[in-house]
Amino acid sequence: MKVLFFNDVSKQYNSKAVIPYNSSGMFDTLHDALMDDDLSIELGVAFFHSEKSGREECGKTTYYPIYRKKRTSLQKMFYYWYNYKQESHNGLRSDMLDIVNDFKPDVIQIFGIESQFSCILGYTDIPVIVHLQGFLNPTHNAFYPQGMNRYTFLLKKYSYNEWLFRNGYNFAAEHMSVRCIKERDYFRNLQFSLGRTEWDYQIAQLLSPQTKYFHVDELLREEFMRSRPWSMPALEKFVLVTNISETIYKGLDLILKTAKFLRELTGINFEWRIIGVQANSRFVEFFEKNFQIKSSEVNVRYEGVCNAEQICSLLLESHVYIHPSYIDNSPNSLCEAQLLGLPVIATYVGGIPSLVAHRETGMLVPSNAPYELCYWLKYLYQHPETMVQLGHAARKMALIRHSKEKIVSDLINVYHQMVNKAITP
Secondary structure: OEEEEEOOOOOOOOOOOOOOOOOOOHHHHHHHHHOOOOOOOEEEEEEEEOOOOOOEEEOOEEEEEEEOOOOOHHHHHHHHHHHHHHOOOHHHHHHHHHHHHHHOOOEEEEEOOOOHHHHHOOOOOOOEEEEOOOOHHHHHHOOOOOOOOHHHHHHOOOHHHHHHHOOOHHHHHHHHHHHHHHHHHHHHOOOEEEEOOHHHHHHHHHHOOOOEEEEOOOOOOHHHHHOOOOOOOOOOOEEEEEEOOOOHHHOHHHHHHHHHHHHHHOOOOEEEEEEOOOOOOHHHHHHHHHHOOOHHHHOEEEEEOOOHHHHHHHHHOOOEEEEOOOOOOOOHHHHHHHHHOOOEEEEOOOOHHHOOOEOOOEEEEOOOOHHHHHHHHHHHHHOHHHHHHHHHHHHHHHHHHOOHHHHHHHHHHHHHHHHHHHHOO
16 A cells, blocks of 8 residues: 655655654554554655755655755745735645655545645545644634733733744734635545544544544554553652643643642642753743743743753653643653653643543643642642552553554554545445
8 A cells, every 4th residue: 555644844865844843643653553564555755955955765654855945034034024924835735746646555644734835635546544633723722821912912021023024923823814714624525534532533523524433542652662561759859741842732731830830739849840941041031021920939840942862861750740742642741751651730721631531540620720730749649559549440440542663553543444435325
């Protein structure tokens, strides 16, 4: 069977991608799993690339770099002010159809309905399945944290970005609203979808009732699959850990507020380590000033962007993983913590309740709930045996959920069902 992937980046090809990734995680792991010699899969991988180059064959994989020149600062500003609403994907669709005609796949798989690559939906007779990741429409609805709105960014630290350069968070919200319209159009042409949570099933059925939905879980990075399991570190210091990006709906405000309560109300000697955020970033400075909470005064430490080995090490040194996001489907960072056997607390949003069973494989709290989050952290600190029980239960579940053999088998079965449906009169 010939399967053609469309994804923003492919790290197997090389690192000169238009969109920089520290790791493309699940995508690379899936690619490697499908290249097993026992599987009769021939793979095509199309992705954005900042240099002009042609197709390249490497073993059972054929790479198709799609050239996209990086914008200069002036071009970016012009785009932010004038072009983003009129952006057309006709040229990209033409490039994609050329790749389809060259590779002649049995199945096409796109990673993310929000991806530009979804513009091919409805334009080819080859069966196309979209691997559901995030959703722009629900994310746009949860974009601004409580207590913030567009004027928060116009009148404070980010104002010159918003007023002059148009590359701040208000523009991100405006741009997302335009992409939301395109996402709804893509859903109308969606025939097959691939998901793994009750939430992505609901969204797919709501926005695309005609789609055939398949449940297939996701592979995680090999570093976490191979790692030793978590064991309880000494409790001289209660070490908390979170892995997020510098995105305003990922919950940095909840971290700061909860850390403040932990320090003032519990007397626990703790440190909260934040992976993925730089300590000296304007992002941190903005949140600190907006909520009048200084990270250093509430024991919050920023680790910056880390590779998989560094993240794994930080998780194993910690007592609890906290996922504070306002919206998410199946965050790999949370799944990686569960796979190691680290006890987790997460917000009850999006697809997370499909990953965490409250008081069985972790704890769930409402979004923007610093009092509840503070309570459960204090509870776990006082009941270390519960941390161990939750961690063991989460790891047991995650090992099944992220089993490479089962996921690959399920996915190939989906491919065959798509092909059979496509050729059935």
